Amino acid sequence: MSLFSAVEMAPRDPILGLNEQFAADTNPNKVNLGVGVYFDDGGKLPLLQCVQAAEKTMMDKPSARGYLPIDGIAAYDAAVKSLVFGNESEPVKSGRVATVQAIGGTGGLKIGADFLKRLNPDATVLISDPSWENHRALFTNAGFKVDTYAYYDAEKRGVNFDGMLASLNAAAPGTIAVLHACCHNPTGYDISAAQWDQVVAVVKTRGLTPFLDMAYQGFGHGIAEDGAVIAKFVAAGLTFFVSTSFSKSFSLYGERVGALSVLCQNAEEASRVLSQLKIVIRTNYSNPPIHGGAVVAAVLNNPELRALWEKELGEMRVRIKAMRQKLVDGLKAAGVKQDMGFITSQIGMFSYSGLTKDQMVRLRSEFGVYGTDTGRMCVAALNSKNIDYVCQAIAKVV
Numbered sequence: 564m565s566l567f568s569a570v571e572m573a574p575r576d577p578i579l580g581l582n583e584q585f586a587a588d589t590n591p592n593k594v595n596l597g598v599g600v601y602f603d604d605g606g607k608l609p610l611l612q613c614v615q616a617a618e619k620t621m622m623d624k625p626s627a628r629g630y631l632p633i634d635g636i637a638a639y640d641a642a643v644k645s646l647v648f649g650n651e652s653e654p655v656k657s658g659r660v661a662t663v664q665a666i667g668g669t670g671g672l673k674i675g676a677d678f679l680k681r682l683n684p685d686a687t688v689l690i691s692d693p694s695w696e697n698h699r700a701l702f703t704n705a706g707f708k709v710d711t712y713a714y715y716d717a718e719k720r721g722v723n724f725d726g727m728l729a730s731l732n733a734a735a736p737g738t739i740a741v742l743h744a745c746c747h748n749p750t751g752y753d754i755s756a757a758q759w760d761q762v763v764a765v766v767k768t769r770g771l772t773p774f775l776d777m778a779y780q781g782f783g784h785g786i787a788e789d790g791a792v793i794a795k796f797v798a799a800g801l802t803f804f805v806s807t808s809f810s811k812s813f814s815l816y817g818e819r820v821g822a823l824s825v826l827c828q829n830a831e832e833a834s835r836v837l838s839q840l841k842i843v844i845r846t847n848y849s850n851p852p853i854h855g856g857a858v859v860a861a862v863l864n865n866p867e868l869r870a871l872w873e874k875e876l877g878e879m880r881v882r883i884k885a886m887r888q889k890l891v892d893g894l895k896a897a898g899v900k901q902d903m904g905f906i907t908s909q910i911g912m913f914s915y916s917g918l919t920k921d922q923m924v925r926l927r928s929e930f931g932v933y934g935t936d937t938g939r940m941c942v943a944a945l946n947s948k949n950i951d952y953v954c955q956a957i958a959k960v961v
């Protein structure tokens with residue numbers, strides 16, 4: 564008998580499990596469209612030039628590694644604030660945003676969840692149906708009851724917007740609504756600017772607490788364009804949470820660079836909120852690591868490196884869009900009868916392909932093309948070498 568005798572084997576993470584299966588697959592043509600990572604046209608994970616330039620400057624002047632403050636690098640937090648809210652925005656100027664560096668976007672969500680649990684322990688959390696698979700687990704583990712709001716409409720191949728509004732309208736005041744700021748994961752379908760206005764209005768009249776998850780800023784229509792939704796919530800006079808991830812936009816997945824920002828009513832409130840966020844951090848992991856935050860701060864705070872980053876991010880965005888079009892054209896050329904044009908109306912890294920679980924299983928076992936059972940494919944992993952093969956494989960299973 565050991566302390567662990569009764570410990571059950573936890574289910575494998577669906578995406579990481581897929582990766583293991585992919586690694587073991589001996590098919591020479593195998594393609595991994597499962598994991599949410601951007602690869603360049605050569606199939607490689609990019610190391611951005613702006614990141615390399617910032618790192619070179621840092622290495623030329625090596626510095627000792629003391630502890631960071633609990634809330635992270637001040638210049639990093641300031642850069643996040645101006646990226647999310649705008650440098651000249653009223654919330655930044657009035658000092659009513661509390662921002663902390665976090666261990667990736669996931670860390671930002673978790674700090675926010677733990678803080679919210681103290682503020683409003685009985686609140687329900689609403690996530691989109693479907694959502695990033697970790698949203699449910701993360702908020703459940705923070706002690707919340709997690710439910711969904713309507714989102715994906717499989718028949719319409721788009722957002723069930725009436726359903727979404729109805730779900731939010733039916734939510735009790737204080738309900739935490741987790742909203743994908745842009746590039747919805749997993750479906751690839753975002754709501755329009757006019758629809759956002761309606762969501763903001765419902766959130767306001769129902770007294771919901773918005774938690775915007777911004778994991779793909781710059782991957783949709785542009786940095787400012789993707790960030791525009793934040794200004795709508797600000798203009799409505801709401802207080803809210805925003806988690807930021809730089810994993811994709813800086814291709815810094817393993818450095819775990821993210822943040823949580825909380826927009827408060829005034830600067831005094833923000834300083835009280837910040838003090839509580841610091842307690843959450845202190846009692847979880849004490850303070851964040853230096854490297855990733857220092858790189859991102861160096862890039863965002865230097866005009867030349869910032870311009871280089873915007874250029875490189877723009878190239879990633881444009882390449883993904885080009886791959887969407889190639890996928891649509893390639894599927895048609897491979898003989899797929901149904902119109903797959905909806906793929907170009909989706910945005911960001913992912914595409915809900917509409918393929919069934921059986922079709923996805925066949926894609927894996929017969930062709931070594933890996934996507935999730937839900938039909939989600941990472942368009943950002945397609946390239947000029949694998950696209951034809953993927954199109955032909957899909958054509959054979961649909």
Ligand code: PMP
Pocket residue numbers: 599666667668669670695743748776778808809810819820821
């Ligand atoms: N939110 C969403 C919607 C995501 O897709 C992801 C990453 N896949 C995250 C948060 C977490 O980002 P990070 O890897 O920076 O923790």
